Amino acid sequence: xxxxxxxxxxxxxxxxxxxxxxxxxxxxxxxxxxxxxxxxxxxxxxxxxxxxxxxxxxxxxxxxxxxxxxxxxxxxxxxxxxxxxxxxxxxxxxxxxxxxxxxxxxxxxxxxxxxxxxxxxxxxxxxxxxxxxxxxxxxxxxxxxxxxxxxxxxxxxxxxxxxxxxxxxxxxxxxxxxxxxxxxxxxxxxxxxxxxxxxxxxxxxxxxxxxxxxxxxxxxxxxxxxxxxxxxxxxxxxxxxxxxxxxxxxxxxxxxxxxxxxxxxxxxxxxxxxxxxxxxxxxxxxxxxxxxxxxxxxxxxxxxxxxxxxxxxxxxxxxxxxxxxxxxxxxxxxxxxxxxxxxxxxxxxxxxxxxxxxxxxxxxxxxxxxxxxxxxxxxxxxxxxxxxxxxxxxxxxxxxxxxxxxxxxxxxxxxxxxxxxxxxxxxxxxxxxxxxxxxxxxxxxxxxxxxxxxxxxxxxxxxxxxxxxxxxxxxxxxxxxxxxxxxxxxxxxxxxxxxxxxxxxxxxxxxxxxxxxxxxxxxxxxxxxxxxxxxxxxxxxxxxxxxxxxxxxxxxxxxxxxxxxxxxxxxxxxxxxxxxxxxxxxxxxxxxxxxxxxxxxxxxxxxxxxx
Numbered sequence: 240x241x242x243x244x245x246x247x248x249x250x251x252x253x254x255x256x257x258x259x260x261x262x263x264x265x266x267x268x269x270x271x272x273x274x275x276x277x278x279x280x281x282x283x284x285x286x287x288x289x290x291x292x293x294x295x296x297x298x299x300x301x302x303x304x305x306x307x308x309x310x311x312x313x314x315x316x317x318x319x320x321x322x323x324x325x326x327x328x329x330x331x332x333x334x335x336x337x338x339x340x341x342x343x344x345x346x347x348x349x350x351x352x353x354x355x356x357x358x359x360x361x362x363x364x365x366x367x368x369x370x371x372x373x374x375x376x377x378x379x380x381x382x383x384x385x386x387x388x389x390x391x392x393x394x395x396x397x398x399x400x401x402x403x404x405x406x407x408x409x410x411x412x413x414x415x416x417x418x419x420x421x422x423x424x425x426x427x428x429x430x431x432x433x434x435x436x437x438x439x440x441x442x443x444x445x446x447x448x449x450x451x452x453x454x455x456x457x458x459x460x461x462x463x464x465x466x467x468x469x470x471x472x473x474x475x476x477x478x479x480x481x482x483x484x485x486x487x488x489x490x491x492x493x494x495x496x497x498x499x500x501x502x503x504x505x506x507x508x509x510x511x512x513x514x515x516x517x518x519x520x521x522x523x524x525x526x527x528x529x530x531x532x533x534x535x536x537x538x539x540x541x542x543x544x545x546x547x548x549x550x551x552x553x554x555x556x557x558x559x560x561x562x563x564x565x566x567x568x569x570x571x572x573x574x575x576x577x578x579x580x581x582x583x584x585x586x587x588x589x590x591x592x593x594x595x596x597x598x599x600x601x602x603x604x605x606x607x608x609x610x611x612x613x614x615x616x617x618x619x620x621x622x623x624x625x626x627x628x629x630x631x632x633x634x635x636x637x638x639x640x641x642x643x644x645x646x647x648x649x650x651x652x653x654x655x656x657x658x659x660x661x662x663x664x665x666x667x668x669x670x671x672x673x674x675x676x677x678x679x680x681x682x683x684x685x686x687x688x689x690x691x692x693x694x695x696x697x698x699x700x701x702x703x704x705x706x707x708x709x710x711x712x713x714x715x716x717x718x719x720x721x722x723x724x725x726x727x728x729x730x731x732x733x734x735x736x737x738x739x740x741x742x743x744x745x746x747x748x749x750x751x752x753x754x755x756x757x758x759x760x761x762x763x764x765x766x767x768x769x770x771x772x773x774x775x776x777x778x779x780x781x782x783x784x785x786x787x788x789x790x791x792x793x794x795x796x797x798x799x800x801x802x803x804x805x806x807x808x809x810x811x812x813x814x815x816x817x818x819x820x821x822x823x824x825x826x827x828x829x830x831x832x833x834x835x836x837x838x839x840x841x842x843x844x845x846x847x848x849x850x
Contacts, residue, residue: 242510242512243510245482245512246455247283247513248484249276249283249285251272251276251489252269252272252273252286253289253291253321254483254485254556255490255494255495256489257555258461258492258558259488259492259493259538259541260535260536260538261564262289262294263718264299265299268532270310270313271527273314275524275527275528276521279521279523280516280517280520281515282316282318283317283318283320284314284317285321285322285355286314286320286351287306287319287322287346288323289556290329290556292321293330296713297699297702297713297716298715301710302691304349311349311350311351312350318379319351319353320354320381321346323354323373324596325357325358325365327629329698331595331596333629333657333661335658336658338674338697339368339369339372340372343375343376344376346376351378353378354373354378356369356373357422357594359595360589360629360630361384361592362630362631364414365657366414370418380419381419382416382418382422383423384422384424385425386399386423386434387426387430388427388430388552389552390586391550396634398590398634399434399592399633401434401437403633404438408421408445419455420455420456420457421446421457423435423438423439423479424460426556426592426594426598427553427554427555429463430470433473435458436476439456439458457479457482458474458481458483459482461494462492462494463492463553463558464545464546465544465546468501468504475510475511484497484501485497486521486525488529492541492543492544492555494555498513499521499525502521534720536718540559540562541558541559547578551579551581552581552598553601554593554598556595557598557602561577563716566718567839573609580606580608580609581602583608583613584601585601587637588625590634591632596620597624601621614640617647621644622644622645625640625641626653627653627654629657673697674693677694677696678693684704684707701795701836782828782848783828784848785810786843787813787841788813790815790839790840791840792814792815792839792840793811793814793838794836795812796810796832796836798811799830800831800832802829804827804849805824807823809822810847811847813840822847827849828849830847830848831847833847833848834847
């Protein structure tokens with residue numbers, strides 16, 4: 240009996256990085272491992288897109304287009320695939336038609352050969368224009384149906400079943416969207432194996448009926464909930480032609496199953512075999528990869544199976560990206576509560592698949608419920624989603640949540656297609672999105688208006704402009720373990736100390752990246768040389784003081800120092816948990832700031848006063 244050859248896409252260098260390091264990695268550190276994987280015979284890589292585009296500018300002081308070029312020069316004849324979020328492409332917010340087209344053209348120019356394209360709501364309208372642009376650019380279009388298991392105890396209302404997913408495939412075909420491959424993507428790893436198997440069987444029937452029975456079907460999942468290998472085997476039994484697999488140290492846990500693990504699962508199976516895999520060469524490549532990433536902080540939650548994810552479908556890529564943000568802001572103590580709040584965010588939000596950007600909307604709302612009280616503060620992305628501004632949700636969101644969102648955000652529900660909302664028209668011009676708006680940002684900053692820069696400005700906004708002005712001054716959020724040469728001297732008892740400050744004794748135990756003080760664990764880092772500590776932020780003298788509602792970053796100012804503002808006017812924007820939080824005037828008066836753009840603030844820090 241001839242074994243079916245199963246094609247493998249290696250996700251280690253995109254989804255693996257996102258799912259373990261929050262996408263915060265330097266290309267110089269991982270490219271030798273890419274070369275080793277290529278030398279091992281791997282010819283299909285996930286090479287960018289998704290969170291790995293923005294993260295280059297937000298955290299890594301690198302240009303994502305340069306990284307793509309380097310990937311192509313390292314793997315000259317490989318299929319290099321990137322990830323796109325439909326009308327959102329590589330951002331959380333949606334984009335205009337010209338930016339979506341520019342995305343496909345620029346990724347083609349910088350060496351990519353395929354784009355995997357999905358919509359978290361499975362709204363086919365959000366795939367129509369993006370799919371056309373990918374196809375017209377000469378790239379392979381791998382269209383996606385997104386999957387997840389709804390939390391136990393929730394009526395699926397006809398969604399997230401094999402029949403529902405097969406219907407999405409039919410709608411894609413009926414819409415005339417050109418595609419070369421079909422992928423089923425379960426970012427949270429919460430689908431049941433039986434659902435996966437029957438979904439792929441049903442999809443194959445739809446394809447055969449449309450005269451496309453030979454279309455390649457790919458399956459993607461994560462081990463986060465402990466279901467990964469079982470679902471992969473079920474996918475093969477259902478008729479899948481390929482699997483997404485990763486490599487240690489970014490496999491298992493929040494990531495895809497490892498190539499070696501899947502090879503072992505199929506060893507002795509007379510039906511399936513991973514195509515082109517020389518397991519000994521892969522083992523050597525993984526050894527090189529582990530060595531290259533040895534200095535990176537490996538979050539413990541990234542390597543663990545978490546059964547709670549079944550009730551709170553948190554994707555692998557979003558999980559560690561957000562724990563990195565929680566660590567940045569000393570909020571890891573909120574993590575368990577945030578995960579628990581995901582249940583209601585999903586239950587009442589319209590059943591969009593928990594994958595970016597919807598997963599982030601769920602997380603943002605869950606965090607707001609933890610920080611401010613249940614539904615007391617609607618996260619902008621979540622609110623706009625339930626109001627229809629990101630497309631049509633699989634079911635109608637809870638009417639009370641829609642009402643609260645409409646009142647808090649000052650927006651009426653809409654059924655207008657997202658692509659139309661983002662275009663300029665006579666009734667309601669949209670001057671904040673599009674290539675023209677991005678060009679203005681660049682011109683105001685004195686930067687060249689190249690196509691690449693326009694796309695960076697459109698997709699990364701102020702942070703992209705900051706990078707383009709001076710990459711060395713862009714944020715460096717990469718977490719590496721403290722080098723031995725930089726570690727504190729081990730005096731008076733190795734790494735366990737009693738520290739006395741102002742007569743009070745503290746028991747301190749130092750690890751590589753954390754310190755336990757009187758039983759409480761804190762992250763820390765040590766740098767060579769003496770740096771002056773930042774002075775505490777002072778409240779402006781006089782007037783009513785407005786304080787930060789949660790830790791975050793001062794993104795930009797809407798008003799200027801000394802401006803007269805009215806009650807309810809937006810004064811500045813704080814970024815917290817990847818969401819923009821407008822800070823509004825509580826009364827009319829003159830504004831005075833106590834922070835500058837780019838400052839990190841803690842809960843309760845004064846931001847501005849009005850007198």
